[in-house]
Amino acid sequence: MAEFVGFGGGEASAVDGQLHHLFLEQRVSWPYSRRRAALEALFAERQLSGSLALCPSTTDPDEAREWLNWTAAGLEGLCFKRLGEPYLPGRRAWRKYKVRETTEALVGAITGTVASPTTLLPGRYDQRGHLHYTGHTTVLRPGIAREVAGHLSAGRRPHPWQGRTFTAGWGSRETLEVVLVQPDIVLEIAADVARDAAGRWRHPVRAHRIRTDVGVEDVPLLGEREQDAGTL
Template identity: 60%
Template sequence: MTWTLPEPMLATSVPDPALRPGWASEPKWDGFRALISVDAGRVVLRSRRGTEMAASFPEIVAGAAQLPDATAMDGELVVWEAGRLAFERLQNRLQRRGAGASRAAGEWPAHFVAFDLLRLSGTDTTGWPYRRRRAALESVFASRRLSAPWALCPSTTDPDTVREWLTWASVGMEGLLFKRLDSVYEPAVRGWRKYKVRETTEAIVGAITGSLAAPSSLLLGRYDDHGRLQYTGRTTTLAQAVSSAVAGLLDLARRGHPWTGWSFSAGWGSRETLDVTLVEPELVVEVGVDVARDASGRWRHPARLHRARLDLSPGDVPRMTAPPR
């Protein structure tokens, strides 16, 4: 009987980064979730949503020769650049095939950070408890002396180590994953927990979706070092009460708005454009954002509106800066 990769196990967001007794924690990587299997020389590299990615990452396929036959792992594809996770480089590689993919592999090589073992030398391990799967995964790395493109994701039951990982946001680490030590691997089930590192900061409202009387979301900006208002991201959909409160603080844009003629995508990497209304860039708001940024410093994920900051002017808002390279 042919063995097929299962659906990936999923995680539920939690607001607290504390490590509970009976659980282990792993760093949460800013990359592409991927499952890989090697069976009689055939390599399958699949995304979380089932997209086959082997053609885009020939270095991962070539590296599969290091793995035991009839073995499968769950993990994250990442690209490092100048000591930081570079998600945009990874994103650019998805469209490459053939010679283009080979050139990209030389310029922006990907690594597969393995964090779970699904099959080992023909044995399905998804019914094993996490602690046993983890021990077997570590044994594979040690006995096979796996090297690039393979990397073993750290795992710990030590709360002090977990607290240290929370300081890794500067290199693009998103947060933490939590896995119960006695839990089996359940495809498509949200049995894990995840905590994303978030920061509270300020931005300027430059446009809205919805109407001026009932804005649906806020498009946010920051000034760059040349005094130009740059788009930095969008909020999540506003609750009705919040929308009403913000509406009274906004004015329709006058002539000469810095975003006149601009178009805005519905999400990071999306080709869908938003129908927006420009407003005077005067209102400062406080938002919560995670650490995911693109190459220009924009927030890849929607920001959570906390409150309007009527005590601040646009000049008080931090400048738009790109991540360090």
């Protein structure tokens, strides 16, 4: 069974999560097919709508593939669940298939050192020329870390991000120790399509390579939709 996995407002997601938790408390031992049928009946009986939405579900592979074209409508990916499996708290029994896009961003800060960066903090300009923090990368592989280090230079004052703090991830309170760098390096990344209200990628992006053939002015602005086709 494949389920549409989407993203939206934090309030709706929180309410939906609470309903899901309460609903599961009495039905964790049921197989997924029975839990799903009961949940659909609950939505129909109470006529739930508005901030609550029941994600589409299918056993048809062709329909699931078609959903992968729905990124503009908020599709983040697919979640695969076994029809006869009970809910297993604390275990990774489901499989996720996330839609990713290849795009570019500027490197505005790093963790580690200029000579040996560990992760990168990409950013994008808005239409007014302000550089916005848009997320962070996964830990760099040795090869890409060496490539990036060969192009980094310490950020000149005043840096657009001077004085601000950065967290370790979406929803995290852990503060990163960063080094500001000159935001003139164009980085090709692979990112999933889930973003927060500020336009930041909710999950760490993967650094692919430095794009010396792409100018700073060619990087998509904050909020612009990428033209490259998404990959998985």
